[in-house]
Amino acid sequence: MAVLDILVYPDPRLRTIAKPVERVDAPIRKLVEDMADTMYQAPGIGLAAVQVNAAKRIVVIDLSKDQSDLHVFINPEILKAEGRQEIEEGCLSVPEVFAPVSRAESVVVRALSKEGERFELQADGLLSVCIQHEIDHLDGKVFVDYLSRLKQDRIRKRLQKQAKRAIQPVSVGDAVTL
Numbered sequence: 001m002a003v004l005d006i007l008v009y010p011d012p013r014l015r016t017i018a019k020p021v022e023r024v025d026a027p028i029r030k031l032v033e034d035m036a037d038t039m040y041q042a043p044g045i046g047l048a049a050v051q052v053n054a055a056k057r058i059v060v061i062d063l064s065k066d067q068s069d070l071h072v073f074i075n076p077e078i079l080k081a082e083g084r085q086e087i088e089e090g091c092l093s094v095p096e097v098f099a100p101v102s103r104a105e106s107v108v109v110r111a112l113s114k115e116g117e118r119f120e121l122q123a124d125g126l127l128s129v130c131i132q133h134e135i136d137h138l139d140g141k142v143f144v145d146y147l148s149r150l151k152q153d154r155i156r157k158r159l160q161k162q163a164k165r166a167i168q169p170v171s172v173g174d175a176v177t178l
């Protein structure tokens, strides 16, 4: 078990475009486990490898309250996206910031499992949002990119100031942190 450091916005490494995983081998499975540990410890409901400074296309998600429903997506691809929904999003890399983002209501995603097996999953609601949010991370995108320039500036300044003072952000109860 290892808890990894999570990059904080506006760290330029969050702009890394992750590369596909060529083979799901022991080091990749170890990274998946460490990512799950890191997400649970944070706590959050989703984490992308780019957020722990690993340029691999790997996402972990668990929406359960008791860490019982881990989804692992290696090389995830959205095959189909339908409808529209907007929920208030947060992100482990953007502490204490929450804002609504418009995304597809349902998606069909194809990925490899932790065992390296290909699967397809149809998701809607929060799981769908989470998948879209995490795949954005793999493409160097953060949810604040969807907000107005003014809001982005404010968030960036606030987090830079916090980093300077080395204030530990307080985690926000049961808000959605992806």
Ligand code: NI
Pocket: 090, 091, 092, 093, 133, 134, 137, 178
């Ligand atoms: Ni995030």
